[in-house]
Amino acid sequence: LINLSGIHKSYPMGSVTVHALKDVNLAVNKGDFLVVSGPSGSGKSTLMNIIGLLDTPDSGSYHLDGRNVGDLSDDERSRVRNRTIGFIFQNFNLLPRTSALRNVILPLSYRSMKDSERLERAQLALEKVGLARRMNHLPSQLSGGEQQRVAVARALASNPSVVLADEPTGNLDTKTGQEIVELLVRLSQEGQTVIMVTHDPRLLGYADRIVGMLDGEISEEPQTGDR
Amino acid sequence: LINLSGIHKSYPMGSVTVHALKDVNLAVNKGDFLVVSGPSGSGKSTLMNIIGLLDTPDSGSYHLDGRNVGDLSDDERSRVRNRTIGFIFQNFNLLPRTSALRNVILPLSYRSMKDSERLERAQLALEKVGLARRMNHLPSQLSGGEQQRVAVARALASNPSVVLADEPTGNLDTKTGQEIVELLVRLSQEGQTVIMVTHDPRLLGYADRIVGMLDGEISEEPQTGDR
Ligand SMILES: Nc1ncnc2c1ncn2[C@@H]1O[C@H](COP(=O)(O)OP(=O)(O)OP(=O)(O)O)[C@@H](O)[C@H]1O
Ligand SMILES: Nc1ncnc2c1ncn2[C@@H]1O[C@H](COP(=O)(O)OP(=O)(O)OP(=O)(O)O)[C@@H](O)[C@H]1O
Protein backbone atom coordinates (compact mmCIF):
# COMPACT_ATOMS: atom_id res chain seq x y z
CA LEU A 1 0.00 0.00 0.00
CA ILE A 2 2.80 2.38 0.96
CA ASN A 3 6.14 2.12 -0.80
CA LEU A 4 9.01 4.53 -0.15
CA SER A 5 12.17 4.06 -2.16
CA GLY A 6 15.42 6.00 -1.84
CA ILE A 7 13.81 8.89 0.04
CA HIS A 8 16.05 11.83 0.93
CA LYS A 9 15.10 15.04 2.74
CA SER A 10 17.48 17.83 3.77
CA TYR A 11 17.21 21.30 5.21
CA PRO A 12 19.98 23.66 4.14
CA MET A 13 20.72 26.02 7.06
CA GLY A 14 23.33 28.43 5.80
CA SER A 15 26.72 26.73 6.02
CA VAL A 16 25.29 23.56 7.55
CA THR A 17 22.79 21.14 6.03
CA VAL A 18 20.53 19.01 8.21
CA HIS A 19 20.02 15.61 6.54
CA ALA A 20 16.69 14.68 8.09
CA LEU A 21 16.13 11.55 5.94
CA LYS A 22 18.89 9.60 4.19
CA ASP A 23 18.01 6.92 1.64
CA VAL A 24 14.87 5.67 3.35
CA ASN A 25 13.18 2.55 2.00
CA LEU A 26 9.96 1.31 3.54
CA ALA A 27 7.14 -0.96 2.43
CA VAL A 28 3.88 -1.12 4.40
CA ASN A 29 1.05 -3.53 3.60
CA LYS A 30 -2.64 -2.83 3.95
CA GLY A 31 -3.78 -3.61 7.48
CA ASP A 32 -0.28 -3.48 9.01
CA PHE A 33 0.26 -1.94 12.42
CA LEU A 34 3.74 -0.46 12.10
CA VAL A 35 5.52 1.25 14.97
CA VAL A 36 8.34 3.71 14.26
CA SER A 37 10.70 4.36 17.11
CA GLY A 38 13.96 6.28 17.59
CA PRO A 39 15.70 9.11 19.40
CA SER A 40 14.47 12.69 19.41
CA GLY A 41 15.54 14.34 16.14
CA SER A 42 16.08 11.10 14.23
CA GLY A 43 13.60 11.95 11.43
CA LYS A 44 10.36 10.23 12.48
CA SER A 45 8.02 13.21 12.02
CA THR A 46 9.74 14.14 8.76
CA LEU A 47 9.06 10.61 7.53
CA MET A 48 5.42 10.81 8.65
CA ASN A 49 4.92 14.15 6.92
CA ILE A 50 6.11 12.65 3.65
CA ILE A 51 3.91 9.56 4.01
CA GLY A 52 1.01 11.86 4.94
CA LEU A 53 1.46 13.94 1.77
CA LEU A 54 2.18 17.05 3.83
CA ASP A 55 5.73 17.30 2.57
CA THR A 56 7.68 16.18 -0.48
CA PRO A 57 11.04 14.40 -0.51
CA ASP A 58 14.08 15.90 -2.25
CA SER A 59 14.62 12.64 -4.11
CA GLY A 60 13.32 9.09 -4.20
CA SER A 61 9.81 7.86 -4.90
CA TYR A 62 6.64 7.32 -2.91
CA HIS A 63 3.95 5.03 -4.25
CA LEU A 64 0.62 5.06 -2.45
CA ASP A 65 -1.83 2.36 -3.50
CA GLY A 66 0.16 1.88 -6.68
CA ARG A 67 0.22 5.55 -7.70
CA ASN A 68 3.42 7.57 -7.78
CA VAL A 69 2.56 10.44 -5.50
CA GLY A 70 5.30 12.62 -7.01
CA ASP A 71 3.27 12.74 -10.26
CA LEU A 72 0.22 14.30 -8.62
CA SER A 73 -0.68 17.97 -8.80
CA ASP A 74 -1.08 19.86 -5.52
CA ASP A 75 -4.87 19.64 -5.80
CA GLU A 76 -4.74 15.90 -6.42
CA ARG A 77 -2.41 15.40 -3.45
CA SER A 78 -4.83 17.34 -1.20
CA ARG A 79 -7.73 15.25 -2.39
CA VAL A 80 -5.90 11.95 -1.86
CA ARG A 81 -4.79 13.15 1.56
CA ASN A 82 -8.26 14.19 2.69
CA ARG A 83 -9.85 10.99 1.42
CA THR A 84 -7.24 8.48 2.51
CA ILE A 85 -5.20 9.71 5.45
CA GLY A 86 -5.97 10.57 9.04
CA PHE A 87 -3.07 12.34 10.74
CA ILE A 88 -2.62 12.66 14.51
CA PHE A 89 -0.02 15.42 14.84
CA GLN A 90 2.70 15.44 17.47
CA ASN A 91 1.74 19.03 18.30
CA PHE A 92 -1.99 18.44 17.78
CA ASN A 93 -2.55 21.32 15.32
CA LEU A 94 -6.03 22.16 16.61
CA LEU A 95 -7.81 25.31 15.46
CA PRO A 96 -7.61 27.52 18.56
CA ARG A 97 -10.83 29.47 18.09
CA THR A 98 -13.20 26.59 17.58
CA SER A 99 -14.57 23.93 19.92
CA ALA A 100 -13.31 20.37 20.24
CA LEU A 101 -16.43 19.20 18.42
CA ARG A 102 -16.02 21.58 15.47
CA ASN A 103 -12.32 20.69 15.27
CA VAL A 104 -13.32 17.05 14.82
CA ILE A 105 -16.10 17.83 12.32
CA LEU A 106 -13.79 19.85 10.08
CA PRO A 107 -12.12 17.05 8.03
CA LEU A 108 -15.55 15.51 7.49
CA SER A 109 -16.63 18.58 5.57
CA TYR A 110 -14.52 17.29 2.67
CA ARG A 111 -16.74 14.22 2.45
CA SER A 112 -20.22 14.24 1.03
CA MET A 113 -22.60 13.39 3.85
CA LYS A 114 -25.43 15.09 5.75
CA ASP A 115 -24.50 17.62 8.42
CA SER A 116 -26.34 15.47 10.93
CA GLU A 117 -24.12 12.50 10.08
CA ARG A 118 -20.98 14.61 10.43
CA LEU A 119 -22.14 15.75 13.85
CA GLU A 120 -22.94 12.21 14.92
CA ARG A 121 -19.59 10.80 13.76
CA ALA A 122 -17.69 13.58 15.49
CA GLN A 123 -19.57 13.05 18.75
CA LEU A 124 -18.93 9.30 18.58
CA ALA A 125 -15.22 9.83 17.94
CA LEU A 126 -14.96 12.17 20.95
CA GLU A 127 -16.84 9.71 23.13
CA LYS A 128 -14.44 6.95 22.14
CA VAL A 129 -11.49 8.98 23.44
CA GLY A 130 -13.29 9.87 26.68
CA LEU A 131 -14.17 13.47 25.84
CA ALA A 132 -17.96 13.29 25.83
CA ARG A 133 -18.08 16.02 28.47
CA ARG A 134 -15.53 18.31 26.83
CA MET A 135 -17.07 18.72 23.36
CA ASN A 136 -17.77 22.42 23.64
CA HIS A 137 -14.45 23.40 25.18
CA LEU A 138 -12.00 25.42 23.13
CA PRO A 139 -8.49 23.95 22.95
CA SER A 140 -7.32 26.53 25.51
CA GLN A 141 -9.98 25.18 27.87
CA LEU A 142 -8.63 21.64 27.65
CA SER A 143 -5.76 19.88 29.39
CA GLY A 144 -2.73 18.79 27.31
CA GLY A 145 -3.90 15.20 27.19
CA GLU A 146 -7.44 16.28 26.28
CA GLN A 147 -6.11 18.33 23.35
CA GLN A 148 -4.14 15.29 22.25
CA ARG A 149 -7.29 13.20 22.35
CA VAL A 150 -9.19 15.75 20.24
CA ALA A 151 -6.41 15.33 17.66
CA VAL A 152 -6.92 11.56 17.81
CA ALA A 153 -10.69 11.85 17.44
CA ARG A 154 -10.31 14.21 14.49
CA ALA A 155 -8.05 11.76 12.65
CA LEU A 156 -10.37 8.82 13.25
CA ALA A 157 -13.74 10.46 12.59
CA SER A 158 -13.32 10.27 8.81
CA ASN A 159 -12.58 6.52 9.00
CA PRO A 160 -9.43 6.89 6.89
CA SER A 161 -7.75 3.90 5.29
CA VAL A 162 -4.34 5.08 6.55
CA VAL A 163 -3.89 6.40 10.10
CA LEU A 164 -0.62 8.20 10.88
CA ALA A 165 -0.19 8.70 14.62
CA ASP A 166 2.81 10.81 15.62
CA GLU A 167 3.37 10.28 19.35
CA PRO A 168 -0.37 9.91 20.11
CA THR A 169 0.13 9.22 23.83
CA GLY A 170 2.94 11.60 24.84
CA ASN A 171 0.61 13.63 27.10
CA LEU A 172 -1.49 10.77 28.43
CA ASP A 173 -1.34 8.70 31.60
CA THR A 174 -0.72 4.98 31.16
CA LYS A 175 -4.35 3.88 31.25
CA THR A 176 -5.68 6.56 28.88
CA GLY A 177 -2.71 6.01 26.56
CA GLN A 178 -3.39 2.29 26.39
CA GLU A 179 -7.05 2.95 25.53
CA ILE A 180 -5.94 5.12 22.61
CA VAL A 181 -3.50 2.53 21.31
CA GLU A 182 -6.08 -0.24 21.67
CA LEU A 183 -8.41 1.90 19.53
CA LEU A 184 -5.68 2.02 16.87
CA VAL A 185 -5.12 -1.75 17.11
CA ARG A 186 -8.83 -2.37 16.52
CA LEU A 187 -8.70 -0.17 13.43
CA SER A 188 -5.84 -2.20 12.00
CA GLN A 189 -7.70 -5.42 12.80
CA GLU A 190 -10.60 -4.02 10.77
CA GLY A 191 -8.31 -3.48 7.77
CA GLN A 192 -7.07 0.06 8.22
CA THR A 193 -3.33 0.63 7.96
CA VAL A 194 -1.77 2.25 11.04
CA ILE A 195 1.68 3.77 11.41
CA MET A 196 2.43 4.97 14.93
CA VAL A 197 5.52 6.88 16.06
CA THR A 198 6.15 6.39 19.73
CA HIS A 199 8.87 6.80 22.33
CA ASP A 200 7.06 4.57 24.80
CA PRO A 201 8.69 1.14 24.85
CA ARG A 202 5.59 -0.35 26.49
CA LEU A 203 3.63 0.24 23.27
CA LEU A 204 6.00 -1.75 21.04
CA GLY A 205 4.16 -4.96 21.91
CA TYR A 206 1.07 -3.80 20.00
CA ALA A 207 2.95 -3.66 16.70
CA ASP A 208 3.02 -6.16 13.85
CA ARG A 209 6.34 -4.64 12.87
CA ILE A 210 8.79 -2.24 14.44
CA VAL A 211 11.05 0.06 12.47
CA GLY A 212 13.83 1.98 14.18
CA MET A 213 15.18 5.32 13.03
CA LEU A 214 18.56 6.78 13.82
CA ASP A 215 20.07 9.95 12.34
CA GLY A 216 17.74 10.01 9.36
CA GLU A 217 18.14 6.34 8.50
CA ILE A 218 15.97 3.34 9.02
CA SER A 219 18.16 1.34 11.34
CA GLU A 220 16.39 -1.99 11.82
CA GLU A 221 13.33 -3.92 10.74
CA PRO A 222 12.89 -6.79 13.15
CA GLN A 223 9.65 -8.74 13.16
CA THR A 224 7.77 -8.71 16.47
CA GLY A 225 6.06 -12.00 15.70
CA ASP A 226 2.33 -12.50 16.19
CA ARG A 227 0.30 -10.24 18.43
CA LEU B 1 8.90 27.12 50.87
CA ILE B 2 5.60 26.46 49.07
CA ASN B 3 2.41 26.19 51.10
CA LEU B 4 -1.01 25.74 49.49
CA SER B 5 -4.01 25.63 51.78
CA GLY B 6 -7.64 25.02 50.83
CA ILE B 7 -7.05 25.83 47.15
CA HIS B 8 -10.11 25.76 44.89
CA LYS B 9 -10.29 26.50 41.16
CA SER B 10 -13.35 26.19 38.93
CA TYR B 11 -14.30 27.06 35.39
CA PRO B 12 -17.97 27.89 34.90
CA MET B 13 -19.02 26.66 31.45
CA GLY B 14 -22.62 27.75 31.02
CA SER B 15 -24.82 25.23 32.82
CA VAL B 16 -21.90 23.06 33.88
CA THR B 17 -18.98 23.98 36.13
CA VAL B 18 -15.62 22.23 35.84
CA HIS B 19 -14.07 21.90 39.30
CA ALA B 20 -10.42 21.69 38.31
CA LEU B 21 -9.03 21.88 41.88
CA LYS B 22 -10.98 20.97 45.02
CA ASP B 23 -9.60 21.83 48.46
CA VAL B 24 -5.93 21.26 47.61
CA ASN B 25 -3.39 21.35 50.44
CA LEU B 26 0.30 20.94 49.70
CA ALA B 27 3.53 21.77 51.50
CA VAL B 28 6.86 21.63 49.67
CA ASN B 29 10.21 22.15 51.37
CA LYS B 30 13.23 23.85 49.87
CA GLY B 31 15.31 21.31 47.95
CA ASP B 32 12.49 18.77 47.60
CA PHE B 33 12.04 16.83 44.37
CA LEU B 34 8.30 16.36 44.21
CA VAL B 35 6.58 14.37 41.48
CA VAL B 36 2.90 14.97 40.71
CA SER B 37 1.12 12.19 38.87
CA GLY B 38 -2.45 11.46 37.83
CA PRO B 39 -4.82 10.87 34.92
CA SER B 40 -5.29 13.26 32.03
CA GLY B 41 -7.61 16.08 33.15
CA SER B 42 -7.08 15.56 36.88
CA GLY B 43 -5.84 19.13 37.54
CA LYS B 44 -2.04 18.84 37.46
CA SER B 45 -1.35 21.74 35.07
CA THR B 46 -3.93 23.90 36.83
CA LEU B 47 -2.07 23.25 40.09
CA MET B 48 1.28 24.06 38.46
CA ASN B 49 -0.06 27.31 37.02
CA ILE B 50 -1.15 28.43 40.47
CA ILE B 51 2.18 27.48 42.06
CA GLY B 52 3.95 29.22 39.17
CA LEU B 53 2.02 32.48 39.76
CA LEU B 54 0.47 32.27 36.29
CA ASP B 55 -3.03 31.81 37.65
CA THR B 56 -4.89 32.65 40.85
CA PRO B 57 -7.09 30.30 42.88
CA ASP B 58 -10.77 31.07 43.52
CA SER B 59 -10.23 30.51 47.23
CA GLY B 60 -7.58 29.28 49.64
CA SER B 61 -4.11 30.65 50.26
CA TYR B 62 -0.68 30.26 48.72
CA HIS B 63 2.38 31.18 50.72
CA LEU B 64 5.68 31.30 48.85
CA ASP B 65 8.77 31.70 51.02
CA GLY B 66 6.57 32.94 53.83
CA ARG B 67 4.74 35.59 51.79
CA ASN B 68 1.05 35.34 51.01
CA VAL B 69 1.04 35.52 47.23
CA GLY B 70 -2.61 36.63 47.17
CA ASP B 71 -1.54 39.94 48.76
CA LEU B 72 0.81 40.85 45.91
CA SER B 73 0.00 43.28 43.14
CA ASP B 74 0.22 42.02 39.55
CA ASP B 75 3.57 43.71 39.11
CA GLU B 76 4.94 42.19 42.29
CA ARG B 77 3.72 38.73 41.24
CA SER B 78 5.48 39.10 37.86
CA ARG B 79 8.68 40.14 39.56
CA VAL B 80 8.59 37.25 42.03
CA ARG B 81 7.81 34.87 39.18
CA ASN B 82 10.65 36.07 36.97
CA ARG B 83 13.16 36.02 39.81
CA THR B 84 12.16 32.78 41.50
CA ILE B 85 10.43 30.39 39.14
CA GLY B 86 11.51 28.53 36.02
CA PHE B 87 8.53 26.95 34.22
CA ILE B 88 8.76 24.14 31.68
CA PHE B 89 5.37 24.25 29.96
CA GLN B 90 3.51 21.15 28.81
CA ASN B 91 2.97 22.83 25.42
CA PHE B 92 6.44 24.51 25.43
CA ASN B 93 5.16 28.07 24.78
CA LEU B 94 8.13 29.02 22.60
CA LEU B 95 8.11 32.29 20.65
CA PRO B 96 7.65 31.08 17.07
CA ARG B 97 9.54 33.81 15.27
CA THR B 98 12.76 33.71 17.23
CA SER B 99 15.58 31.17 17.40
CA ALA B 100 16.07 28.53 20.09
CA LEU B 101 18.94 30.59 21.47
CA ARG B 102 16.96 33.83 21.70
CA ASN B 103 14.03 31.95 23.25
CA VAL B 104 16.37 30.79 26.02
CA ILE B 105 17.98 34.22 26.47
CA LEU B 106 14.63 35.96 26.91
CA PRO B 107 13.95 35.28 30.63
CA LEU B 108 17.52 36.33 31.41
CA SER B 109 16.75 39.84 30.16
CA TYR B 110 14.86 40.37 33.43
CA ARG B 111 18.08 39.87 35.37
CA SER B 112 20.84 42.41 35.53
CA MET B 113 23.90 40.90 33.84
CA LYS B 114 26.04 41.61 30.79
CA ASP B 115 24.68 40.58 27.40
CA SER B 116 27.74 38.39 26.99
CA GLU B 117 26.88 36.51 30.18
CA ARG B 118 23.26 36.00 29.05
CA LEU B 119 24.51 34.58 25.77
CA GLU B 120 26.95 32.28 27.53
CA ARG B 121 24.36 30.96 30.01
CA ALA B 122 21.85 30.35 27.24
CA GLN B 123 24.41 28.46 25.15
CA LEU B 124 25.41 26.35 28.14
CA ALA B 125 21.79 25.51 28.94
CA LEU B 126 21.17 24.43 25.34
CA GLU B 127 24.33 22.31 25.34
CA LYS B 128 23.19 20.57 28.52
CA VAL B 129 19.99 19.43 26.80
CA GLY B 130 21.86 18.27 23.68
CA LEU B 131 20.92 21.15 21.38
CA ALA B 132 24.34 22.69 20.73
CA ARG B 133 23.83 22.22 16.99
CA ARG B 134 20.26 23.54 16.90
CA MET B 135 20.71 26.97 18.51
CA ASN B 136 19.81 29.00 15.46
CA HIS B 137 16.78 26.97 14.43
CA LEU B 138 13.34 28.49 14.76
CA PRO B 139 10.85 26.35 16.71
CA SER B 140 9.24 25.32 13.40
CA GLN B 141 12.64 24.00 12.32
CA LEU B 142 12.92 21.74 15.35
CA SER B 143 11.52 18.32 16.12
CA GLY B 144 8.89 17.99 18.89
CA GLY B 145 11.42 16.69 21.37
CA GLU B 146 13.89 19.44 20.44
CA GLN B 147 11.23 22.10 21.08
CA GLN B 148 10.57 20.47 24.44
CA ARG B 149 14.26 20.65 25.28
CA VAL B 150 14.42 24.35 24.36
CA ALA B 151 11.61 24.85 26.89
CA VAL B 152 13.69 22.98 29.47
CA ALA B 153 16.84 25.02 28.71
CA ARG B 154 14.88 28.26 28.95
CA ALA B 155 13.54 27.37 32.41
CA LEU B 156 16.97 26.38 33.70
CA ALA B 157 19.11 29.17 32.23
CA SER B 158 18.04 31.67 34.88
CA ASN B 159 19.02 29.24 37.68
CA PRO B 160 15.66 29.66 39.42
CA SER B 161 15.13 28.55 43.00
CA VAL B 162 11.89 26.78 42.02
CA VAL B 163 11.66 24.66 38.85
CA LEU B 164 8.18 23.64 37.71
CA ALA B 165 8.35 20.97 35.03
CA ASP B 166 5.00 20.05 33.44
CA GLU B 167 5.52 16.77 31.56
CA PRO B 168 9.12 17.62 30.57
CA THR B 169 9.74 14.31 28.78
CA GLY B 170 6.46 13.62 26.95
CA ASN B 171 8.10 13.98 23.53
CA LEU B 172 11.44 12.42 24.33
CA ASP B 173 12.85 8.93 23.87
CA THR B 174 13.79 7.05 27.02
CA LYS B 175 17.49 7.94 27.01
CA THR B 176 17.04 11.66 26.30
CA GLY B 177 14.18 11.84 28.81
CA GLN B 178 16.32 10.30 31.51
CA GLU B 179 19.08 12.82 30.83
CA ILE B 180 16.59 15.65 31.34
CA VAL B 181 15.27 14.21 34.59
CA GLU B 182 18.80 13.59 35.87
CA LEU B 183 19.50 17.28 35.17
CA LEU B 184 16.51 18.15 37.37
CA VAL B 185 17.66 15.76 40.10
CA ARG B 186 21.08 17.44 40.18
CA LEU B 187 19.39 20.83 40.58
CA SER B 188 17.44 19.59 43.57
CA GLN B 189 20.61 18.11 45.06
CA GLU B 190 22.15 21.57 44.74
CA GLY B 191 19.30 23.10 46.73
CA GLN B 192 16.79 24.09 44.07
CA THR B 193 13.20 22.98 44.60
CA VAL B 194 11.77 20.90 41.76
CA ILE B 195 8.15 19.95 41.10
CA MET B 196 7.70 17.66 38.12
CA VAL B 197 4.40 16.51 36.62
CA THR B 198 4.80 13.28 34.76
CA HIS B 199 2.75 10.42 33.34
CA ASP B 200 5.83 8.20 33.03
CA PRO B 201 5.86 5.67 35.85
CA ARG B 202 9.57 5.01 35.26
CA LEU B 203 10.37 8.52 36.49
CA LEU B 204 8.69 8.10 39.88
CA GLY B 205 11.86 6.58 41.30
CA TYR B 206 13.69 9.90 41.05
CA ALA B 207 11.31 11.61 43.45
CA ASP B 208 11.73 12.39 47.13
CA ARG B 209 7.95 12.50 47.33
CA ILE B 210 5.08 11.53 45.06
CA VAL B 211 1.70 13.23 45.10
CA GLY B 212 -1.20 11.78 43.16
CA MET B 213 -4.07 13.80 41.73
CA LEU B 214 -7.51 12.54 40.84
CA ASP B 215 -10.49 14.64 39.77
CA GLY B 216 -9.07 17.86 41.16
CA GLU B 217 -8.04 16.41 44.50
CA ILE B 218 -4.73 15.39 45.92
CA SER B 219 -5.33 11.70 46.36
CA GLU B 220 -2.27 10.36 48.13
CA GLU B 221 1.03 11.42 49.64
CA PRO B 222 3.15 8.34 50.08
CA GLN B 223 6.83 8.70 50.85
CA THR B 224 9.15 7.05 48.33
CA GLY B 225 11.88 6.64 50.93
CA ASP B 226 15.50 7.64 50.28
CA ARG B 227 16.81 8.06 46.75
N1 LIG C 1 12.28 22.94 8.77
C1 LIG C 1 13.43 22.44 9.29
N2 LIG C 1 14.59 23.09 9.10
C2 LIG C 1 15.75 22.61 9.61
N3 LIG C 1 15.86 21.49 10.31
C3 LIG C 1 14.73 20.78 10.54
C4 LIG C 1 13.47 21.22 10.04
N4 LIG C 1 12.54 20.32 10.44
C5 LIG C 1 13.19 19.37 11.13
N5 LIG C 1 14.51 19.65 11.20
C6 LIG C 1 15.54 18.83 11.84
O1 LIG C 1 15.45 17.52 11.29
C7 LIG C 1 15.66 16.55 12.31
C8 LIG C 1 14.51 15.54 12.28
O2 LIG C 1 13.31 16.15 12.67
P1 LIG C 1 12.03 15.28 13.03
O3 LIG C 1 10.96 16.24 13.45
O4 LIG C 1 11.69 14.37 11.90
O5 LIG C 1 12.55 14.40 14.26
P2 LIG C 1 11.75 13.36 15.17
O6 LIG C 1 12.39 12.03 15.01
O7 LIG C 1 10.29 13.47 14.90
O8 LIG C 1 12.07 13.88 16.65
P3 LIG C 1 11.14 13.90 17.99
O9 LIG C 1 11.16 12.50 18.50
O10 LIG C 1 11.89 14.86 18.86
O11 LIG C 1 9.79 14.40 17.61
C9 LIG C 1 15.74 17.29 13.64
O12 LIG C 1 17.06 17.25 14.15
C10 LIG C 1 15.32 18.71 13.33
O13 LIG C 1 16.10 19.69 14.02
N1 LIG D 1 -9.93 27.40 30.88
C1 LIG D 1 -10.62 26.28 31.15
N2 LIG D 1 -11.98 26.27 31.02
C2 LIG D 1 -12.68 25.14 31.28
N3 LIG D 1 -12.14 23.97 31.68
C3 LIG D 1 -10.81 23.93 31.83
C4 LIG D 1 -9.98 25.06 31.56
N4 LIG D 1 -8.68 24.69 31.78
C5 LIG D 1 -8.71 23.40 32.17
N5 LIG D 1 -9.98 22.93 32.20
C6 LIG D 1 -10.41 21.59 32.59
O1 LIG D 1 -9.88 21.35 33.90
C7 LIG D 1 -9.44 20.00 34.00
C8 LIG D 1 -8.02 19.97 34.54
O2 LIG D 1 -7.15 20.52 33.60
P1 LIG D 1 -5.57 20.37 33.72
O3 LIG D 1 -4.95 21.03 32.53
O4 LIG D 1 -5.11 20.86 35.05
O5 LIG D 1 -5.38 18.78 33.68
P2 LIG D 1 -4.04 17.90 33.71
O6 LIG D 1 -4.07 17.06 34.92
O7 LIG D 1 -2.85 18.77 33.51
O8 LIG D 1 -4.25 16.96 32.45
P3 LIG D 1 -3.17 16.37 31.38
O9 LIG D 1 -2.48 15.26 32.06
O10 LIG D 1 -4.07 15.91 30.26
O11 LIG D 1 -2.27 17.48 30.96
C9 LIG D 1 -9.55 19.37 32.61
O12 LIG D 1 -10.60 18.42 32.61
C10 LIG D 1 -9.86 20.53 31.68
O13 LIG D 1 -10.83 20.20 30.69
Ligand SMILES: [Mg+2]
Ligand atom coordinates in the same frame (compact mmCIF):
# COMPACT_ATOMS: atom_id res chain seq x y z
MG1 LIG E 1 8.66 14.12 15.99
Ligand SMILES: [Mg+2]
Ligand atom coordinates in the same frame (compact mmCIF):
# COMPACT_ATOMS: atom_id res chain seq x y z
MG1 LIG F 1 -1.47 19.02 31.99
